[in-house]
Amino acid sequence: MTQDRIDLDVSVGYALKHAAAALRTSMDAALRPLDLNVSQYSCLEVLGHRPGLSVAELARATFVTRQSMHTVLQGLQDRGLLSRPASVPSGRALPTRLTPDGTHLLTRASAAVAEVEASMLRDLSAAARVRLHGDLVACTSALVEG
């Protein structure tokens, strides 16, 4: 047992929550001019890197349920930003792909988010950024593995 009481001033969990909240707020503000929220952007970004993902795969990649991703996809599809076949010759998973409009909007959104991320990391050296990334991945792995 390391400790059985939380001290907010030194709690990594509290700092993590605070940082994530601040990042979300900044991303929301940066994406608002493009009429995108963070969930919609996350969906587009992942899809840009890995075209053809199904709803369930997208949901796992963006840390939401597939039900939530379903409604997000419907909205983006209605706006013509992505396309999905009504059926596939084999299997049940429906591969999703960005349309040209979706790709164009993603380019602008990705640039806006990159600015936010650069702003967030402006006081950290390149080495510190790599280290921070590694520490966060280690924390995530430790939590997921139980």
Place this chain on the structure above:
Amino acid sequence: MTQDRIDLDVSVGYALKHAAAALRTSMDAALRPLDLNVSQYSCLEVLGHRPGLSVAELARATFVTRQSMHTVLQGLQDRGLLSRPASVPSGRALPTRLTPDGTHLLTRASAAVAEVEASMLRDLSAAARVRLHGDLVACTSALVEG
């Protein structure tokens, strides 16, 4: 300009979001036996450290709107975990305090969350934990300041 495109494999923002999502999931699971969600626990924890805070102050401390905190407080008050005067001699802010029941539940909840945090940090040295905390605070400051 550091970069104008996001690479998810090395994105600190993505790793931060992932870690925060995993932490929230683990905390939810740890708090469920106590019939508390993360928002309710956060409220109790902050109140344990800083008794007498108002709704607006609690909201800022837990990174939600004061409207959201208002409903959280109502639920906790209905369960007899905290008390709030109907009015105060001066000013508008109503100071909130934990009841004995609230203090007792917080003790158990805090221990459960401390276990989750210890699990999250199990692969990091004491020095690395301090460093990670500092880096997260730096990121938050950079985002808030713009």
Place this chain on the structure above:
DNA sequence: TGCGTCATGTCAGGAGTCTGACATAAAGTC
């Protein structure tokens, strides 16, 4: 072939949080 298990897509309902709005109280300004 038949059956059990698993993953997927989707619908329905509910819980939580947000934005917008309004009234009230303190503090500063003229």
Place this chain on the structure above:
DNA sequence: GACTTTATGTCAGACTCCTGACATGACGCA
């Protein structure tokens, strides 16, 4: 004193995300 600004508490509505549920298709196994 009168006004503006700021902060607070609260209500209402909308949005997002969740849990629960069901049907469908792929796969493993007897």
